Amino acid sequence: EVQLVETGGGLVQPGRSLKLSCVASGFTxxxxxxxxxxxxxxxxxxxxxxINTDGGSTYYPDSVKGRFTISRDNAENTVYLQMNSLRxxxxxxxxxxxxxxxxxxxxxxVMVTVSS
Amino acid sequence: DIVxxxxxxxxxxxxxxxxxxxxxxxxxxxxxxxxxxYLAWYQQKPGQSPKLLIYLASTRESGVPDRFIGxxxxxxxxxTISSVQAEDLANYYCQQYYDTPYTFGAxxxxxxx
Numbered sequence: 001e002v003q004l005v006e007t008g009g010g011l012v013q014p015g016r017s018l019k020l021s022c023v024a025s026g027f028t029x030x031x032x033x034x035x036x037x038x039x040x041x042x043x044x045x046x047x048x049x050x051i052n053t054d055g056g057s058t059y060y061p062d063s064v065k066g067r068f069t070i071s072r073d074n075a076e077n078t079v080y081l082q083m084n085s086l087r088x089x090x091x092x093x094x095x096x097x098x099x100x101x102x103x104x105x106x107x108x109x110v111m112v113t114v115s116s
Numbered sequence: 117d118i119v120x121x122x123x124x125x126x127x128x129x130x131x132x133x134x135x136x137x138x139x140x141x142x143x144x145x146x147x148x149x150x151x152x153x154y155l156a157w158y159q160q161k162p163g164q165s166p167k168l169l170i171y172l173a174s175t176r177e178s179g180v181p182d183r184f185i186g187x188x189x190x191x192x193x194x195x196t197i198s199s200v201q202a203e204d205l206a207n208y209y210c211q212q213y214y215d216t217p218y219t220f221g222a223x224x225x226x227x228x229x
Contacts, residue, residue: 044209044221044223045166045220047217047218059217095165102218103171105168106167
């Protein structure tokens with residue numbers, strides 16, 4: 001059974017940093033692209049970042065480019081999201097997701113609140 | 117980026133009714149090589165993460181009840197839920213995976229009348 005467990009969320013002041021982790025189990029982690037997708041309170045789903053199988057290629061939308069960094073450790077079955085220069089509009093539940101042929105299997109999510 | 121437009125944004129139903137949720141893409145999601153439409157549907161219940169219901173526009177994920185039916189091709193797609201049950205009350209999202217970045221519709225909230 002696919003399991004994705006996110007940790008690292010919390011309340012952070014604007015301009016500060018936070019690092020999310022997602023530990024995967026139940027599948028061969030190193031064979032899959034991994035994504036972070038977020039959902040602001042009461043809103044829809046927004047792709048935040050993605051990483052290929054060996055971590056050599058990463059992708060971001062303009063809204064987070066230059067501020068967020070995705071990485072992975074295949075030996076530890078973990079994907080990370082380093083978030084710097086956080087803004088109030090980054091407040092959301094962040095989901096780690098396994099991508100297979102374009103569709104997603106999701107973790108339970110972790111809440112990030114950016115507020116002074 | 118491909119824009120996904122869902123309608124309606126919310127829908128109030130009674131148990132046992134059949135409901136239809138629409139999803140329109142800004143360009144065709146039909147892949148000529150595999151002759152498939154790259155469109156998925158997800159269900160998100162309150163306080164939970166999204167769950168894959170349907171992929172390739174009409175293929176149900178394992179374990180999904182057969183009252184969930186996906187249809188459509190090209191740019192116009194539909195999720196039909198026949199004989200809605202209380203457990204189906206949730207938000208539903210379509211997602212295209214024809215081209216990156218993969219994009220989602222804004223969602224349809226299914227509520228009890």
